[in-house]
Amino acid sequence: MITVQNLVKMYGQVAALQGITFEVPSGQVVGFVGPNGAGKSTTMKILTGFLYATNGKAALEGIDVRENPLEVRRRVGYLPETNPLYTDMRVDDYLSFVAEVRGVKGARRRAAMDRVVQVCGLGTVFKKGISELSKGFRQRVGLAQAMIHDPQILILDEPTSGLDPNQIVEIRDLIRSLGTNRTVVLSTHYLQEVEAACDRIIIVAQGNIVADGTGEELCARLPAGALALEIIGPPDTVHGKLKDAFTGARVDMAPQVEGSRSTRFHVVFASEPDTDAREIAHDLVQANGWKILELKRKSASLEDVFRRLTANGAAAVSAEPAMAPSQEGAIDV
Amino acid sequence: MSDTWTITKRELRSYFLSPIAYVVGALFLGIGAYMFFQIVFIEAGRAAEARMDAYFGRLPMFFLVLVPALAMRLWSEERKLGTIELLLTFPVRTGSLIMGKFLGALLFLSVLMLLTLIYPITLAALGDLDWGPVIGGYLGALLLAAAYLSLGLFVSSTTQDQIIALIVSVVVLLLLYYLPGIAAFFLPPALIDTVMLASPVVHFQSIARGVLDLSDVIYYVVFCAFFLFLNHVTIEVRKWAG
Numbered sequence: 001m002i003t004v005q006n007l008v009k010m011y012g013q014v015a016a017l018q019g020i021t022f023e024v025p026s027g028q029v030v031g032f033v034g035p036n037g038a039g040k041s042t043t044m045k046i047l048t049g050f051l052y053a054t055n056g057k058a059a060l061e062g063i064d065v066r067e068n069p070l071e072v073r074r075r076v077g078y079l080p081e082t083n084p085l086y087t088d089m090r091v092d093d094y095l096s097f098v099a100e101v102r103g104v105k106g107a108r109r110r111a112a113m114d115r116v117v118q119v120c121g122l123g124t125v126f127k128k129g130i131s132e133l134s135k136g137f138r139q140r141v142g143l144a145q146a147m148i149h150d151p152q153i154l155i156l157d158e159p160t161s162g163l164d165p166n167q168i169v170e171i172r173d174l175i176r177s178l179g180t181n182r183t184v185v186l187s188t189h190y191l192q193e194v195e196a197a198c199d200r201i202i203i204v205a206q207g208n209i210v211a212d213g214t215g216e217e218l219c220a221r222l223p224a225g226a227l228a229l230e231i232i233g234p235p236d237t238v239h240g241k242l243k244d245a246f247t248g249a250r251v252d253m254a255p256q257v258e259g260s261r262s263t264r265f266h267v268v269f270a271s272e273p274d275t276d277a278r279e280i281a282h283d284l285v286q287a288n289g290w291k292i293l294e295l296k297r298k299s300a301s302l303e304d305v306f307r308r309l310t311a312n313g314a315a316a317v318s319a320e321p322a323m324a325p326s327q328e329g330a331i332d333v
Numbered sequence: 334m335s336d337t338w339t340i341t342k343r344e345l346r347s348y349f350l351s352p353i354a355y356v357v358g359a360l361f362l363g364i365g366a367y368m369f370f371q372i373v374f375i376e377a378g379r380a381a382e383a384r385m386d387a388y389f390g391r392l393p394m395f396f397l398v399l400v401p402a403l404a405m406r407l408w409s410e411e412r413k414l415g416t417i418e419l420l421l422t423f424p425v426r427t428g429s430l431i432m433g434k435f436l437g438a439l440l441f442l443s444v445l446m447l448l449t450l451i452y453p454i455t456l457a458a459l460g461d462l463d464w465g466p467v468i469g470g471y472l473g474a475l476l477l478a479a480a481y482l483s484l485g486l487f488v489s490s491t492t493q494d495q496i497i498a499l500i501v502s503v504v505v506l507l508l509l510y511y512l513p514g515i516a517a518f519f520l521p522p523a524l525i526d527t528v529m530l531a532s533p534v535v536h537f538q539s540i541a542r543g544v545l546d547l548s549d550v551i552y553y554v555v556f557c558a559f560f561l562f563l564n565h566v567t568i569e570v571r572k573w574a575g
Contacts, residue, residue, distance in 0.1 A: 011574075048422040052572045073424040080422075084415030086343075088350050100339045101423045145419070 001026045002047065002153065002183060007056035009042050009207075016042040018207040019056065024200075026152070029179035031194030032187040034204035035310050040187040041081050043204075044155050047185070048078045060153055074103070077146035081157040081187075083139055087131040091122060091141055094130060095148060102149040116144035119174065136167040143174070154178060156186040160193060172197045191302045201302070205310040218305045226298045227267040227277050233290030235263040242267060245284050246277070262293050336425040340433025341440065344407070348441040357402045361445050364395065369452045384463070385453060389470035389541045393534045396474070396481055397510055401502035403441065404485025405495040407434045408564075412493035427568050431561055435479075435486055442478045446471065465543035473540030476553040480533045481506060483560035490567045510534055 002024040009017040017039045024030050032040045045051040046058055049069040058065045060072050086094055095116065099109045117123055120140040125133055130141060139159065146154060159175065160168045168190070175197050178184060188194055194201050195215045203211040203218070211218050231238050239253045246267055254264035269277065278295055285292045348354040365388070372387045411417040420430055453467045484505060489498040508515070509532055516528035529535050533556060536549040 045418075050418050050422050050572065054573075070424045070426070073422055076422070078419075078422045080415060080418040082415045082418075084417075084419055086347075086416060087414070088347055093346070097339070097343050098419075098423075101336065101425060103424065 001061055002185065003057075003059045003062075004043070004047075005057045007043065007046060007058055008054045009039070009046060009051065010054045015207050017046075017053070017056075020204070020207070020209050022202060022209060022212065024183055024185060026183050027179070027181065028200060029175065029184040029186070029198045030200045030202060031198035032185065032202050032204060033189070033191060033194055033306060034187075038204040038310070039207040040204055041157050042207075044078070044157050044185065044187065045080075048076055048155055049073055050080075074149075075152050077149065077151035077154045079142045079146045079154075079156045079159055081161075083142040085130050085138060085141060085145075087129075090127060090129050091133070092126050094141065095144060098145045099148045104149050112148050112150065115150075116147050119147065120144040121170075135162050136164065139163060139167070139171065143171070147178070152182060154182055154184045154186075156184065158187055158189070160188060160190065168193065191306055195302055203306060203309055210309040211305065215302055219302060225269065227269075227281060228294065228296040228298060229265040229267065229281060229292070230262050230294035231265065231285060231290050231292055232262045233285075233288065237288075238263065238290065239265065241284060241288065242281075245280055262291075264294075334429075336429040337433045337436065340425070340430055341437040344434055344437025345440055348403070348437070351406075353406070354403065354441065357399060358445050361395070361399050362448060365449050365452070385456065385467050385470060386541075388452065389466075389474065390538075392470075392474055393477060393510060393537055396478055397506045398503055400442070400478055400481035401485040401488075401499050401506065403438055404482050404502065405489055405498040407438060407486050408490040409493050409495045409498045413495075421568070421572075427565055431486070431564050431568070435482060435557075435561060438482050438486070439475075439479055442482070443475065446474060446478075463543075466541065469543040469545065470541040472545070473537045473549075476540065476550065477533055477537045480553050480556045483557040483564075487560040487564040487567070490564050 002022075004020060004022050006019045006021055007017050008015065008019050016037075020039070020043065032043070034040055042051065046053045047060065047065065049065050049072060052066065061075055063071050063075070065072050086097075089097070092113070095113050096109065099105070099112055104112045117126055120143050122137070122140055122144055125137050130138065133141065139162070143156070143159060146156065156175070160171050163171060172193055175184060175186060179197075179199070186194075186198070198215075200214055201211070201218060202209055229242075235253060235256060239251060242251045242265055243249075246269070248269075250268045252266040252268075254266070256263060267277070267281075278297060281295060282292065368388055368391060369385075372385070408417070411420060421427070450471075453462060453464075456462045457464075481502075485498070485502040488502045488505070489495075492498050492501075512532040513525075513529050513535060516525050520528060530552070533553070536552045539546060540549050
């Protein structure tokens with residue numbers, strides 16, 4: 001259980017967190033997504049006690065991070081964003097050190113190390129120096145380190161960054177399996193990842209929470225999908241008639257490609273039309289004697305939600321250009 | 334306490350794995366051996382009895398580079414690697430982390446100094462050695478090393494660049510080393526004695542003569558406590574600043 005109330009963090013004059021509030025019940029896997037500089041890592045650093053908040057409260061399992069930091073840290077496993085490791089140590093020595101410093105001693109330490117080595121698949125590199133390991137194995141060592149004391153809460157800052165697609169799937173499955181009896185907060189840039197691994201998604205931008213819910217709930221916030229068309233016909237006439245046929249929708253025409261007989265159109269609906277949009281498009285083409293080369297319906301994806309929400313945030317706080325995410329493609333739903 | 338010891342063990346292990354520690358250790362023992370034989374074959378020929386004064390007399394200058402070279406990585410490297418984020422999110426007090434690092438480096442230095450015991454043992458075998466000043470010399474050297482180390486550890490916590498940590502520490506220690514001379518040059522005679530008391534070298538010389546004065550020991554304890562406290566402040570302040 002994690003409770004965050006009105007958390008504010010200032011780095012000098014720059015507000016990294018502008019008063020965020022959320023709650024994570026026990027046993028939930030929550031994914032934090034947002035552009036770089038949105039405040040994901042800052043939130044995690046405050047939850048683990050690495051940084052102090054400028055204002056607001058954060059508590060884990062009901063224990064305030066400022067009032068009783070040692071108790072909080074005992075209950076949390078943390079994988080920092082850069083996955084820092086003592087590269088002069090061997091994997092077994094490193095895990096043994098972390099276990100000891102986390103108070104896992106004696107026979108329990110042996111058992112804990114066997115467990116994380118098995119769960120994280122470190123058997124083949126157990127006796128190797130950390131500096132010799134590939135990025136994928138280092139990431140697993142980082143995860144093993146975070147889990148060695150079997151914490152109730154896991155905070156993982158970009159656990160799959162820099163991994164190849166196979167490793168990403170492995171780590172994602174691992175997180176999924178961990179989440180069955182633990183609270184997990186993870187951050188990522190991969191939207192498919194949160195959809196696949198998390199019960200709930202929190203989108204942050206410019207130090208604010210801009211969306212919070214399951215993947216489906218968030219997608220439902222975008223009212224309707226879009227239609228992609230490729231039509232042979234007089235471009236301007238087609239454009240005009242499409243606009244008439246789909247009232248209220250935005251119809252974009254792609255620039256004419258030299259030598260091409262067809263033109264691409266993009267229809268974005270404000271709300272779903274009563275009749276199937278594809279049917280309307282087909283009838284229109286038939287009635288005018290044009291030819292249709294391609295007709296594709298697109299539904300709103302999490303990516304669209306992300307782009308729309310985080311780009312809006314950027315527009316609202318355009319005074320901070322350094323932190324503004326790219327607005328490119330913001331209208332491309 | 335057991336947290337401190339866990340950190341101490343890791344630091345010690347790290348020293349024994351680090352090439353810098355071996356280079357520094359070899360220099361310490363090598364130059365020490367050179368100084369020692371110079372004493373034995375040149376100065377001792379003229380002296381009536383076997384002594385190590387000349388060796389201990391040069392130790393403060395020697396430590397001035399040696400100790401910062403061993404201390405420079407203690408926090409800087411953690412900050413550079415980012416492992417400080419792990420350390421500070423372990424369920425361990427900041428004070429235990431600082432003490433663990435301090436003791437780890439001090440133990441490594443003690444090992445180096447233990448190796449130099451071969452010099453007085455050789456001297457004792459060759460002639461009549463007065464062990465009083467030798468024991469005083471070693472005790473003073475340990476206290477002096479601890480003082481230099483506390484300063485070096487603090488400086489290391491303020492930067493992620495080991496070389497900057499080394500240079501700043503050496504410069505500050507040089508100023509402290511020449512403090513008596515500087516004071517004599519600038520200050521009225523009435524103040525000189527007081528300023529002399531602030532110099533770690535003056536207290537070392539007093540102990541190395543074989544006279545163990547409690548006030549000298551207290552001086553080193555206060556010196557160490559002051560810089561270890563400053564170290565604590567820099568770590569905590571960074572949690573606010575980010």
